[in-house]
Amino acid sequence: MHNETEQALRNLQLIFMGKILAGFTHEMKNYLAIIKESSGLMQDLISMGKSSSKKDAQPLVPSLQLIDEQIDRSIHILNHLNRFAHRMDRPSSSFLVHDILDELMVLMSRFANQKKIILEKDFQKNIPAIISDPARLQCLIYCLIEEKLNRLDAGSKITLQTSSSKDHILIRLVPKGTTLNKETENGLPSHEVLQEIIRDLHGEIAHEKNEEITIKLPLSQE
Amino acid sequence: MSEEIKASILLVDDEEKFIEVLSQRLEGRGLKVDISTSGENALKRVKDKDFDAIVLDLAMPGLDGIETIRRMRKMNPDLQIIMLTGHATVEKGVAAIKEGAADLLEKPVDLNKLLSKIEEAKHKKVLIIEKEHEEKIKEILKTKSW
Numbered sequence: 001m002h003n004e005t006e007q008a009l010r011n012l013q014l015i016f017m018g019k020i021l022a023g024f025t026h027e028m029k030n031y032l033a034i035i036k037e038s039s040g041l042m043q044d045l046i047s048m049g050k051s052s053s054k055k056d057a058q059p060l061v062p063s064l065q066l067i068d069e070q071i072d073r074s075i076h077i078l079n080h081l082n083r084f085a086h087r088m089d090r091p092s093s094s095f096l097v098h099d100i101l102d103e104l105m106v107l108m109s110r111f112a113n114q115k116k117i118i119l120e121k122d123f124q125k126n127i128p129a130i131i132s133d134p135a136r137l138q139c140l141i142y143c144l145i146e147e148k149l150n151r152l153d154a155g156s157k158i159t160l161q162t163s164s165s166k167d168h169i170l171i172r173l174v175p176k177g178t179t180l181n182k183e184t185e186n187g188l189p190s191h192e193v194l195q196e197i198i199r200d201l202h203g204e205i206a207h208e209k210n211e212e213i214t215i216k217l218p219l220s221q222e
Numbered sequence: 223m224s225e226e227i228k229a230s231i232l233l234v235d236d237e238e239k240f241i242e243v244l245s246q247r248l249e250g251r252g253l254k255v256d257i258s259t260s261g262e263n264a265l266k267r268v269k270d271k272d273f274d275a276i277v278l279d280l281a282m283p284g285l286d287g288i289e290t291i292r293r294m295r296k297m298n299p300d301l302q303i304i305m306l307t308g309h310a311t312v313e314k315g316v317a318a319i320k321e322g323a324a325d326l327l328e329k330p331v332d333l334n335k336l337l338s339k340i341e342e343a344k345h346k347k348v349l350i351i352e353k354e355h356e357e358k359i360k361e362i363l364k365t366k367s368w
Contacts, residue, residue: 026281026308029308029329029330030240030329032330033240033329034237034240034243036330037240037243037330038243040247041247041250048250075330079328082308
């Protein structure tokens with residue numbers, strides 16, 4: 001297949017996946033909203049009930065509150081997943097880097113938990129919005145975090161740091177812990193591909209000796 | 223349970239079960255709630271009745287939230303409309319506010335937050351009515367010679 005056609009197909013696939021995912025999360029939120037209100041209504045009825053029936057129904061309250069808590073947890077993830085899906089709507093948009101990093105951290109927290117690695121953030125306040133491709137940037141950072149998750153031992157920590165200057169922002173990935181000397185065979189793209197992504201974003205990437213990675217991005221691609 | 227609020231609202235969402243349960247909870251807090259499951263039907267309701275606030279879902283089949291708010295505001299620019307959205311995009315929110323939505327809340331909604339937005343909307347509406355009355359009185363005073 002011609003390279004350009006292949007690229008166009010890939011983009012189409014991404015848009016397709018984004019749309020399906022956005023629609024799915026939207027529906028899930030609707031269902032959860034009904035469950036949340038139903039649980040809330042039961043709690044209202046209990047609290048409004050006569051004292052005798054209120055006493056009988058009281059043991060139900062902790063269970064209803066547990067339902068509420070679990071719904072809130074689900075909604076938290078679904079909100080991030082919904083925003084993540086919408087990142088694929090357009091190849092270029094204005095966005096806050098902190099938003100996309102927060103999204104990734106929520107969506108990747110399960111992977112980190114399974115490896116017993118802590119994922120934390122150290123963001124500089126008031127980082128300006130940038131104009132770039134948010135889905136591609138998330139993909140790049142996902143690959144970098146995933147590679148670290150595969151190479152770090154349990155109990156390690158990965159910190160995402162941000163800072164900015166007049167015309168660019170910096171994202172630093174700082175791993176702390178024991179690095180295992182194993183080659184990663186996990187289907188992640190090669191360094192060449194990652195370089196290609198960063199070129200596409202008009203940025204730069206630097207791998208430092210202490211395993212830290214710094215991504216430099218312009219505020220605007222123009 | 224939170225304090226009672228005396229307000230009349232129209233709840234518009236195509237998810238019937240959602241508005242059924244939400245309206246019961248709101249009624250339990252003293253509100254008078256009318257419900258509508260489409261933008262088209264909501265427009266008819268607004269034409270026939272005066273509401274302190276309209277709680278409107280953004281994504282609905284047929285007439286969507288943005289188009290509904292546009293038509294409602296054309297009918298009555300003073301309507302206080304609170305948008306509900308399941309989609310978390312900034313663009314949609316900006317579009318709704320541009321069309322004149324008083325506020326935007328994400329679904330599933332925090333009931334206390336919704337109640338405080340309804341109260342705010344009612345307060346805004348009262349201020350608008352008071353201002354209109356004041357202007358009418360001024361007009362009358364101007365035209366009379368006493």
